Amino acid sequence: MRTSFEIILKEVTRFLNENLPEHLSYHNTAHTLYVLDRAIHIAKKENVNGHDLQLIKIAALYHDIGFTVSHIEHEKEGCKIARKQLKKHQFSLEDIDIICGMIMATKIPQQPKTLLEQIIADADLEYLATAHFNIVANKLYDELKYYNPKLTIAEWNTIQLEFMKSHKYHTRFCRQYKTFRKQNNIKRLKKRSLN
Numbered sequence: 641m642r643t644s645f646e647i648i649l650k651e652v653t654r655f656l657n658e659n660l661p662e663h664l665s666y667h668n669t670a671h672t673l674y675v676l677d678r679a680i681h682i683a684k685k686e687n688v689n690g691h692d693l694q695l696i697k698i699a700a701l702y703h704d705i706g707f708t709v710s711h712i713e714h715e716k717e718g719c720k721i722a723r724k725q726l727k728k729h730q731f732s733l734e735d736i737d738i739i740c741g742m743i744m745a746t747k748i749p750q751q752p753k754t755l756l757e758q759i760i761a762d763a764d765l766e767y768l769a770t771a772h773f774n775i776v777a778n779k780l781y782d783e784l785k786y787y788n789p790k791l792t793i794a795e796w797n798t799i800q801l802e803f804m805k806s807h808k809y810h811t812r813f814c815r816q817y818k819t820f821r822k823q824n825n826i827k828r829l830k831k832r833s834l835n
Contacts, residue, residue: 699742
């Protein structure tokens with residue numbers, strides 16, 4: 641019988657806490673749990689439940705686990721870890737392929753092909769359309785500065801603006817309810833860039 645989600649949640653959370661590098665101020669356990677929460681929320685708004693919802697929850701848990709290995713091609717590394725661990729938990733190869741498809745769908749630029757992939761992709765970048773956008777963006781800036789100490793806040797604001805202007809939500813729910821909020825954050829970011 642397949643392992644329960646609660647057991648996998650505890651196992652993956654412990655694995656992330658023990659193995660993620662300390663300089664990851666954004667791609668940390670808190671981010672993974674946030675994406676899990678948002679993925680469940682978006683899935684329910686898209687009328688996805690049952691077995692598919694379980695697969696979404698597992699994919700959300702594993703979507704950034706590759707950062708325990710490397711920040712480069714971390715999605716591929718995450719799939720390797722997921723395949724190994726989920727086999728042990730009695731997941732079918734078909735389900736593991738679907739989960740890995742969702743993990744890969746978070747790779748920038750996002751190109752999700754199925755509704756499940758769209759849900760995970762949107763959950764991963766849902767923060768772009770929230771009131772805590774600045775707090776989250778600052779955490780990402782701190783993390784990127786670790787890899788590129790010369791990155792200035794002005795350069796970061798430009799990178800963010802370009803990214804947010806080209807980004808599009810995929811699910812019907814996020815297109816309808818998140819796009820407007822994201823546009824407001826773009827306006828605020830533009831004002832900050834001018835000062």
